[in-house]
Structures are given as structure tokens and as C-alpha cells.
Amino acid sequence: MLISDTHRFLFIHVQKTGGSTIDNNLSAALGDVRRIPEAHRHAPLERLLQLEPGLADYWIAGFVRNPWSRMVSWWRMVERFRDGADRGVERYLDHLKRNKFIASVIAEHPDFESFILNATAEHARLRKPQVEFMTTPTRDADFVGRQESLESDLKTIYDRLGLEWTPLESVNIDPGRPDYHDLYTPASRDRVAELFAADLSAYDYTF
Structure with missing residues (x-):
């Protein structure tokens, strides 16, 4: 905030x-x-x-x-921390010691499908519309x-x-992020639709 x-x-x-x-x-x-x-x-x-x-x-x-895109962004963050820790990068290792949420997702959900179908049931923050x-x-x-x-x-x-506009300086850019459509199976697509039905209704998002 x-x-x-x-x-x-x-x-x-x-x-x-x-x-x-x-x-x-x-x-x-x-x-x-x-x-x-x-x-x-x-x-x-x-x-x-x-x-x-x-x-x-x-x-x-x-x-x-868009909820389907947003969940891919969540997962890509998890992957960055997992891969960085696997490489022994100190800042990722230190963060995982403090962030039990990310650490538990990495430990229990090896792929995107599991993340969508199961981690969303375990962690309230992942399913809050x-x-x-x-x-x-x-x-x-x-x-x-x-x-x-x-x-x-x-x-x-x-x-x-009444603010003067200046060009955006973007952070947390993920240039290698795939098209979110390519990552979903019918089951995971339906799971996101179920979890975020309120968002789809309120903001008129579609897959």
C-alpha cells in the first residue's frame, strides 16, 4: 500500500x-x-x-x-527462487530461510500443474480474488x-x-515468461476459473 x-x-x-x-x-x-x-x-x-x-x-x-496470467507470474517467481537457490545464490538462499511460504511451495510442488491444483488449496493468499x-x-x-x-x-x-508524467521504470521484469495459454491443462484452467470466478465477473476477464 x-x-x-x-x-x-x-x-x-x-x-x-x-x-x-x-x-x-x-x-x-x-x-x-x-x-x-x-x-x-x-x-x-x-x-x-x-x-x-x-x-x-x-x-x-x-x-x-487476468487471473490465468497472474498465476503464471506467481509460479515464475517460485521458479526464480528455486533455481537461484539450486545454483547457490546467497540472496535466494537467505530469502528462503525467511520466507516459509515460498520455501514450502518449492518443497511440495515441483511443477505448475501441482502449483495450481494443490498449492492453491494449501495457501490462502494464492486463492484470494x-x-x-x-x-x-x-x-x-x-x-x-x-x-x-x-x-x-x-x-x-x-x-x-495532478502529477507530471515520467516514463515508467519497470521492475521485476520477466522477459522469458511464456504465453500463459501454453501452460494450462483443462484441469488447471478450470481450477483458476473456479477460484477467481469473482474476478472474472467483476473485471470481465476471459482465458
Whole structure:
């Protein structure tokens, strides 16, 4: 999450939606940025409003992504940590000592099919619909951008906040990522559709 009190703005950071790139660029453009120490950086809107009810009066934005593509991004991150640790890269080894979630996925799920069919049952964060990050019973995000149109949607946020646009400096780029369509079997495709039915309905995504 990212908060600018000067601009009365709250950004919701959903995992695997380009959020790190967005956060870095907004932080530089906004100037005054703060976080809520008690909240995880991927905390949903409902949790943030529990901690700071006054944020309901702020302009609230976040980004989402096609669920099938998003799950491939999750898996590619797992592969990077696994392969880096196998090569003995110290930063990956150190991270896996601290990140029990990634370590357990690597230990128990050797391939993408197992990750989709089984890891999603074991780890709640992998099956939480994105719409649940953006909505509460009393307050919804004012603007929901899409990772697929990240730059143009982020420009919309800049315009709304009166910020000067600067070219994006992307992070966590995965140039070797395959077309997500090629990785799914009928079973894994259906599993994602089942898990993220709320996202498919809310954001009109299709396979």
C-alpha cells in the first residue's frame, strides 16, 4: 500500500499486478509517501480502513490482472527462487530461510500443474480474488487499473492527482515468461476459473 496525505490518495498493491513498478514511480512523483506499519504491503482495502478509517475519504486506486496470467507470474517467481537457490545464490538462499511460504511451495510442488491444483488449496493468499482487495461492504476503490494496460491506466491516476508524467521504470521484469495459454491443462484452467470466478465477473476477464 502507499498513502499520500497531501494528495489524499491511497494505492492498493495487489500481488503480481505490476504493483512494485507502480509503487516506485508513484513514490517518486508524489514526494510525500507513507505506509501503515501494522499493515502488510499487500493488505486489502478492508484491512487498511480498519486501521485508518479516515482513509475512506481518500481517492483510492489499485490494479488487477487476468487471473490465468497472474498465476503464471506467481509460479515464475517460485521458479526464480528455486533455481537461484539450486545454483547457490546467497540472496535466494537467505530469502528462503525467511520466507516459509515460498520455501514450502518449492518443497511440495515441483511443477505448475501441482502449483495450481494443490498449492492453491494449501495457501490462502494464492486463492484470494483480487476483487476482495478492492471492495468492502461500505467502500470500494474509485479506480481499478489493469496490468494489461498499466501505462495508460497509471497515466489516468497521474492526471487525477495532478502529477507530471515520467516514463515508467519497470521492475521485476520477466522477459522469458511464456504465453500463459501454453501452460494450462483443462484441469488447471478450470481450477483458476473456479477460484477467481469473482474476478472474472467483476473485471470481465476471459482465458
